[in-house]
Amino acid sequence: MSAVAVLRLPLAVDLSGFVKLLQRMQVPHRVSEEAGEQVLWAPAEISEDVRSLYERFPAGDPDQQMDIPVAPTFKRPSFAEQLKYAKATGFILLLCLIVGGLTYLGENLQTLRWLTFLDFQVIGEYIHFTPLADSLAAGQWWRLVTPMLIHFGILHLAMNGMWYWELGRRIESRQGSINLIGLTLLFSLVSNYAQFVWSGATLFGGLSGVLYGLLGHCWIFQLLSPNPAYRLPRGVLAMMLIWLLVCMSGLISVIGFGEIANAAHVSGLLIGCFTGLLGGLYNRRKLAA
Known part of the structure; x- marks a missing residue:
């Protein structure tokens, strides 16, 4: 399952809250630095869902009060x-x-x-x-x-x-x-x-x-x-x-x-x-x- 760049943001943007949210939802992801930007990578199949989630909760859920369904555990493809x-x-x-x-x-x-x-x-x-x-x-x-x-x-x-x-x-x-x-x-x-x-x-x-x-x-x-x-x-x-x-x-x-x-x-x-x-x-x- 290939990963794609879901978000490209300036280095000054704090992604830590959103990353914690993805971890809580068990969404596979990775953040790297490329050409002066921070890039959030996720599987291509769920890239649109991750992008939509960021638009709704860019700071994540620090108080863990949002009613967000937990994603199923990511399974390694056969x-x-x-x-x-x-x-x-x-x-x-x-x-x-x-x-x-x-x-x-x-x-x-x-x-x-x-x-x-x-x-x-x-x-x-x-x-x-x-x-x-x-x-x-x-x-x-x-x-x-x-x-x-x-x-x-x-x-x-x-x-x-x-x-x-x-x-x-x-x-x-x-x-x-x-x-x-x-x-x-x-x-x-x-x-x-x-x-x-x-x-x-x-x-x-x-x-x-x-x-x-x-x-x-x-x-x-x-x-x-x-x-x-x-x-x-x-x-x-x-x-x-x-x-x-x-x-x-x-x-x-x-x-x-x-x-x-x-x-x-x-x-x-x-x-x-x-x-x-x-x-x-x-x-x-x-x-x-």
């Missing part, structure tokens, strides 16, 4: 309800699930080879890779982005899917489905190519490069133009950055979890920070206009 507002996020995750099934989570090499960054042939016990230029000359441009759909194991798919759902729907609710798809493809292209340049002809895949792109985008966008949609749970950013450093240290590979696509993670984070910078500056200027 997965199906959330999916209605996150169609693009769900579509990408569905593609990952389909590819996971078709490739047996990386075990079916004959199917896998159509989605990898480099085409390959299995000859005996060896994999022989086709140069990227040859694949692109044959029109196989999809290889630049499709590695994001490949996952090696159920844990790999589950973890990446969980984080894409968490980050992707935030961007989709704020910037729309088309922008999320565009950012996903851009982050996949940059992270895949960076990993190829760094590691050479190897098999790699997964959404993790895209995830770090989405993380960087939300992080920098939120710093420049605060918005509830991009306010990540406390500790998430620190945890993801610490995990990135742990992976880069080589410890994860040493203890037997396989090779980590560190170049994809770092490049994804950097390009995500850059798009967050552009988007945040644009949104900040638009609000100030």
